[in-house]
Amino acid sequence: MKIWDIAIRLFHWTLVVAFVMAAYSAFQDKFGIYADMHTYAGVTILILMVWRILWGLVGSESARFSSFVRGPKAIMGYLRHGDTAKCAGHNPLGALSVVAMLLLLLAQAVMGLFATDDMFFSGPLNGEAGSWAGTLTRLHKQLGLVLIGLATFHVLVVLYYTLIKKAGILRAMITGTKAEAKKAPRMASPWLALGVLVPVAATLWFAILG
Structure with a gap:
């Protein structure tokens, strides 16, 4: 049963590559x-975050937030009785990590635009930060370490669900399909995804990098 469209899968793996590049370069002489x-x-991460939020609508x-973001009652019910193999898309608990990662990555990318090391590197919009540059730089560095920790935890959780619980989460994000689900979700057109991405990417890229 198809549960993930091609747009979400490309988003996910592009984000993985961009995050690894950002994290690796953060520890090099910039x-x-x-x-x-x-x-x-x-900037790529920022574009992806904005696109993902719009695609969630x-x-x-x-992929829509309305289909997987649930309240405390649903989360507790999942913890007591949930079976991730039958969840089409994110389960109620996984939804929390998705929303948290989106918001944290968005904040990290925005702060990075204004950050500076006062030597070799400054973000594209550092000149607009004024007296806030130091604070934003410090928060950017601290949140970067938090995100690396969360990304590592995310990988471990995926491996647990894939290898121990046999949920097929990793396979689903590659093929877009899952062997068991309660109901097949409605898929939006990939052309709509492209129609959302192009103006977002063009606007942010040229507004930030010129």
């Missing part, structure tokens, strides 16, 4: 290739 890598990876049923 001049030359590593400065460019960090900047372009950060108008995209495929399994």
Whole structure:
């Protein structure tokens, strides 16, 4: 049963690559290739976050926030009786991590635009930060470490559900299909996804990088 559209799968794996590049370059001397890598990876993450939020409003049923973000009662019910193999898309508990990661990555990418190391590297909009530059830089560095920890935890959880609980989460994000689900979610057109992405990417890219 198809549960993830091609747009969500491309978003996910593009985000993985961009995040790895941003995290790796963050620990290098930021001049030359590593400065460019960090900047372009950060802007790419920002574009992906904005697109994902919009896709969560108008995209495929399994990608919409209204279909998987639930309240405390649903989360507790899932913890007591839930079976992730039968969840089409994110389960109520996983939805919390999805929303948290989206918001944290969005905040991290925005703060990175204004950050500076006062030596080799400054974000594209650092000149607009004024007296806030130091604070934003410090928060950017601290949140970066938090995100690396959360990403590591996310990988471990996926491996647990894949190898121990046999939920097929990793396979689903590659193929878009899942062997068991209660109901097949409605898929939105990939052309709609492209129609959302192009103006978002073009606007942010040129507004930030010129």
